[in-house]
Amino acid sequence: MASVFEYAPAPESRSIVDIAPSYGLFIDGEFVDAADGKVFKTVSPSTEEALSEIAQAGAEDVDRAVKAARKAFEKWSALPGSERAKYLFRIARIIQERSRELAVLETLDNGKPIKETRDADLPLVAAHFFYYAGWADKLGHAGFGANPQPLGVAGQVIPWNFPLLMLAWKIAPALATGNTVVLKPAETTPLSALFFADICRQAGLPKGVVNILPGYGDTGAAVVAHPDVNKVAFTGSTAVGKEIARTVAGTRKKVTLELGGKGANIVFDDAPIDQAVEGIVNGIFFNQGQVCCAGSRLLVQESIQDELLDSLKRRLSTLRLGDPLDKNTDIGAINSAEQLSRITSLVELGEAEGAERWSPECELPSSGYWFAPTLFTKVTQAHTVARDEIFGPVLSVLTFRTPDEAVAKANNTPYGLSAGVWTEKGSRILAVANKLRAGVIWSNTFNKFDPASPFGGYKESGFGREGGRHGLEAYLDV
Amino acid sequence: MPTTATAAHPLADVTASNSTLRRFLHGLPGVDAVGLEARAASLGTRSIKTTAKAYAIDLAISMVDLTTLEGADTPGKVRALGAKAVRPDPTDRTTPTTAAVCVYPDMVAVAKEAVAGSGVKVASVATAFPAGRAALDVKLADVRDAVSAGADEIDMVIDRGAFLAGNYLKVYDEIVAVKETCGTSARLKVIFETGELSTYDNIRRASWLGMLAGADFIKTSTGKVAVNATPANTLLMLEAVRDFRTATGVQVGVKPAGGIRTSKDAIKFLVLVNETAGEDWLDNHWFRFGASSLLNDLLMQRQKLATGRYSGPDYVTVD
Numbered sequence: 001m002a003s004v005f006e007y008a009p010a011p012e013s014r015s016i017v018d019i020a021p022s023y024g025l026f027i028d029g030e031f032v033d034a035a036d037g038k039v040f041k042t043v044s045p046s047t048e049e050a051l052s053e054i055a056q057a058g059a060e061d062v063d064r065a066v067k068a069a070r071k072a073f074e075k076w077s078a079l080p081g082s083e084r085a086k087y088l089f090r091i092a093r094i095i096q097e098r099s100r101e102l103a104v105l106e107t108l109d110n111g112k113p114i115k116e117t118r119d120a121d122l123p124l125v126a127a128h129f130f131y132y133a134g135w136a137d138k139l140g141h142a143g144f145g146a147n148p149q150p151l152g153v154a155g156q157v158i159p160w161n162f163p164l165l166m167l168a169w170k171i172a173p174a175l176a177t178g179n180t181v182v183l184k185p186a187e188t189t190p191l192s193a194l195f196f197a198d199i200c201r202q203a204g205l206p207k208g209v210v211n212i213l214p215g216y217g218d219t220g221a222a223v224v225a226h227p228d229v230n231k232v233a234f235t236g237s238t239a240v241g242k243e244i245a246r247t248v249a250g251t252r253k254k255v256t257l258e259l260g261g262k263g264a265n266i267v268f269d270d271a272p273i274d275q276a277v278e279g280i281v282n283g284i285f286f287n288q289g290q291v292c293c294a295g296s297r298l299l300v301q302e303s304i305q306d307e308l309l310d311s312l313k314r315r316l317s318t319l320r321l322g323d324p325l326d327k328n329t330d331i332g333a334i335n336s337a338e339q340l341s342r343i344t345s346l347v348e349l350g351e352a353e354g355a356e357r358w359s360p361e362c363e364l365p366s367s368g369y370w371f372a373p374t375l376f377t378k379v380t381q382a383h384t385v386a387r388d389e390i391f392g393p394v395l396s397v398l399t400f401r402t403p404d405e406a407v408a409k410a411n412n413t414p415y416g417l418s419a420g421v422w423t424e425k426g427s428r429i430l431a432v433a434n435k436l437r438a439g440v441i442w443s444n445t446f447n448k449f450d451p452a453s454p455f456g457g458y459k460e461s462g463f464g465r466e467g468g469r470h471g472l473e474a475y476l477d478v
Numbered sequence: 479m480p481t482t483a484t485a486a487h488p489l490a491d492v493t494a495s496n497s498t499l500r501r502f503l504h505g506l507p508g509v510d511a512v513g514l515e516a517r518a519a520s521l522g523t524r525s526i527k528t529t530a531k532a533y534a535i536d537l538a539i540s541m542v543d544l545t546t547l548e549g550a551d552t553p554g555k556v557r558a559l560g561a562k563a564v565r566p567d568p569t570d571r572t573t574p575t576t577a578a579v580c581v582y583p584d585m586v587a588v589a590k591e592a593v594a595g596s597g598v599k600v601a602s603v604a605t606a607f608p609a610g611r612a613a614l615d616v617k618l619a620d621v622r623d624a625v626s627a628g629a630d631e632i633d634m635v636i637d638r639g640a641f642l643a644g645n646y647l648k649v650y651d652e653i654v655a656v657k658e659t660c661g662t663s664a665r666l667k668v669i670f671e672t673g674e675l676s677t678y679d680n681i682r683r684a685s686w687l688g689m690l691a692g693a694d695f696i697k698t699s700t701g702k703v704a705v706n707a708t709p710a711n712t713l714l715m716l717e718a719v720r721d722f723r724t725a726t727g728v729q730v731g732v733k734p735a736g737g738i739r740t741s742k743d744a745i746k747f748l749v750l751v752n753e754t755a756g757e758d759w760l761d762n763h764w765f766r767f768g769a770s771s772l773l774n775d776l777l778m779q780r781q782k783l784a785t786g787r788y789s790g791p792d793y794v795t796v797d
Contacts, residue, residue, distance in 0.1 A: 004752075004757040005534070005537075005752045006530060006533075007525075007530045008529045010525035010527050115523065270508070271507070271508075272507055272508045273507040274507065274509070274514070274517075275510040275513030275514060275517070278513055279513065318753050424508040444510050444512070444513065445512065445513065
């Protein structure tokens with residue numbers, strides 16, 4: 001619908017980032033071709049334009065990378081913590097200096113709005129390296145004994161929703177604690193990890209400390225299964241997480257898993273309504289809902305349901321969907337055709353099961369992978385859209401009458417990663433938060449992250465914590 | 479008590495007594511300061527370029543209440559201000575006029591003459607501005623004075639002391655009385671002095687109180703204290719007028735005043751209007767800027783868009 005105040009397009013310049021036509025694997029400080037010469041293309045989800053051709057790592061490459069990491073481990077782990085800190089600080093500063101370039105790159109490769117890569121992802125990426133750089137020479141004071149030791153080679157597999165941020169969550173604590181790394185980025189978003197490889201060289205990081213192996217699931221499986229990997233860290237789907245758990249069972253490998261979620265956002269009748277609406281929007285439409293801790297279930301107290309839903313619908317009508325490189329865009333593209341079809345089929349199932357579907361009037365671009373922000377009302381616990389993780393811009397609205405009912409419904413999920421509580425009553429925040437089985441509980445806010453704050457899940461949302469002092473434990477022999 | 483148009487609306491009975499009014503105002507949804515400020519900041523990052531910027535600058539110029547509220551105001555100064563309001567940029571006659579000139583009551587007649595025939599309104603800060611510390615009779619006399627001199631708009635300050643003491647009905651009655659004195663010839667803007675109300679919850683309550691009492695506009699501040707209009711308090715007041723219209727069908731205008739000096743800031747406020755209350759508020763009947771130095775920056779930005787070059791302060795008039 002044409003509005004009186006039309007914002008002119010304000011696209012961020014693409015020329016700030018120089019994407020090469022092809023990239024190799026990053027092993028032992030060098031970019032190399034895959035042993036079997038396999039390659040794949042990475043495309044921009046908002047246009048379907050092929051961005052670059054990427055070498056695809058096979059089992060032989062994984063072996064090479066693990067050997068390089070093993071060799072580098074001897075020297076890297078023997079360095080004083082203060083020396084490792086210098087490298088991490090240097091990496092953090094280079095990330096800050098190149099943040100605009102990296103933000104554009106991430107937006108191109110992932111499809112998320114530049115506003116988010118610029119204002120959320122990149123500042124957090126740098127902050128994680130700064131934070132763990134600070135820990136590198138203080139490991140003896142972290143509460144894990146006087147002289148905790150690194151584990152060895154860490155095999156890390158990360159998802160496509162926050163490509164560079166997940167890399168930072170994995171690599172920063174691993175390096176700070178003296179481990180070396182073999183990391184596999186997701187097949188749809190390998191570019192920022194390869195740019196990170198370049199940053200490692202720019203920072204003079206010793207060869208082999210960080211190795212990057214783009215590829216598909218089988219590459220990740222080879223990393224996880226490699227007998228000389230000492231620690232496995234994975235962020236991704238619960239199904240893959242279970243496979244990984246089976247693979248490492250019975251080995252001496254340590255493992256942390258950050259898996260799916262179906263976060264409840266609980267709004268009580270005394271909540272600050274306008275801010276709650278913002279929190280709901282941020283909870284489910286941030287990164288097109290492709291967030292494992294997304295607040296994808298709205299639990300609203302029955303007495304304010306109508307008022308809140310009216311406000312929410314009005315607010316959704318102001319969301320701006322389109323070119324993710326436009327600085328005014330709120331909602332970008334879905335990461336891949338595959339993910340789009342998963343979202344589409346779950347939403348169709350929701351409708352078929354009788355939930356009421358609503359989207360604001362919204363024109364979708366003709367090319368690329370797009371899905372309009374969507375609300376489901378009249379949802380019950382028995383609906384699939386209230387149980388399965390959709391991983392898209394789809395919010396299921398349920399109601400409750402009493403705090404106990406809210407808690408019971410919030411906890412009635414196989415997952416337990418995040419939850420939100422909205423109320424002006426401080427005692428209620430504490431009482432409800434204490435009863436929620438979720439790794440992160442936000443009150444009167446949502447989707448806030450800080451490197452000092454640990455993050456992780458209960459139940460099928462995985463185990464282990466990333467971030468904070470707790471995040472060190474996963475990479476130390478304690 | 480005088481009956482006003484508000485008596486008919488669905489919330490009329492909440493003003494039956496101080497306790498019903500208090501219960502109603504304290505039953506409004508709370509405001510989470512962190513969330514409110516974050517939302518205002520995030521809307522501040524909208525990038526307004528080229529045609530959108532040209533539109534926004536002209537819109538902002540047309541929304542300015544060009545203001546002089548100095549003890550040292552003279553008829554000459556007020557005439558100069560009036561001329562500027564009518565013809566903001568003598569080098570470019572396509573520049574819109576400002577919405578109004580805003581003066582003390584004793585200058586209304588002078589201002590009225592200076593803008594005669596131009597469509598520019600004359601607003602006057604009556605009611606013992608800026609402190610409001612006077613008897614109601616004095617305030618009403620001040621208003622009568624301004625209205626009879628031809629003021630199109632009255633900017634009144636509320637009794638912040640009574641508000642903070644929880645004496646909401648006193649504040650309500652005063653606004654109703656002033657509104658009555660304005661009659662049909664002048665629109666009433668109610669100034670809360672948000673910096674003195676101190677909390678966002680208070681600002682939301684004051685907004686509803688003003689609207690219940692029949693304000694045509696709600697206005698942040700006098701421009702005479704340390705904290706005046708901010709993106710956050712204006713966002714909050716925009717939410718209030720939006721919700722009030724939903725509840726009663728009555729539309730009320732918003733006027734941030736004080737401290738808005740640059741085009742960039744003004745455009746951020748217009749984004750707040752656009753994305754909070756909506757486009758129904760995007761004209762000078764429903765949104766104003768209370769400002770004195772903002773206009774020149776808007777004019778310089780306008781010249782820059784027209785010529786591609788930045789002109790500098792000597793290419794716009796000093797008042």
